[in-house]
Amino acid sequence: MVKHPADSLERMFYALADPTRRAIVERLSSGPVAVSDLARPFATSLPAVSKHLTVLEEAGVIVRTTEGRSRYCTLKPEAFADAADWLNRYRAYWNSQLDALEKHLEENP
Numbered sequence: 001m002v003k004h005p006a007d008s009l010e011r012m013f014y015a016l017a018d019p020t021r022r023a024i025v026e027r028l029s030s031g032p033v034a035v036s037d038l039a040r041p042f043a044t045s046l047p048a049v050s051k052h053l054t055v056l057e058e059a060g061v062i063v064r065t066t067e068g069r070s071r072y073c074t075l076k077p078e079a080f081a082d083a084a085d086w087l088n089r090y091r092a093y094w095n096s097q098l099d100a101l102e103k104h105l106e107e108n109p
Helices: 008-016 019-028 035-039 046-058 077-107
Strands: 062-067 070-075
Touching (some): 008 019, 008 046, 008 077, 019 046, 046 062
16 A cells, blocks of 8 residues: 655655656646546546546645536646745755866866
């Protein structure tokens, strides 16, 4: 049985670790989509796609709503803020490391 992470940052990275879920996020980036339309391009069953949606929902990446008999998913871009902040801290670190390497290589051809 897969154990789901408890920390919000861990849930975010866990949710985005799967290529199907990343494809769903990409598809939702242009606006809300019906669950049945989200499932259509994948070679998996609707229940399997629903499980992916549950992981994304638990991570706070999407929200599911019901309109009549249809269920829709909407991306929550604000959910990416903590992950973006975490990645930006490391981006600054690696940029400084690469700058130091560049300086070293320029001084020692």
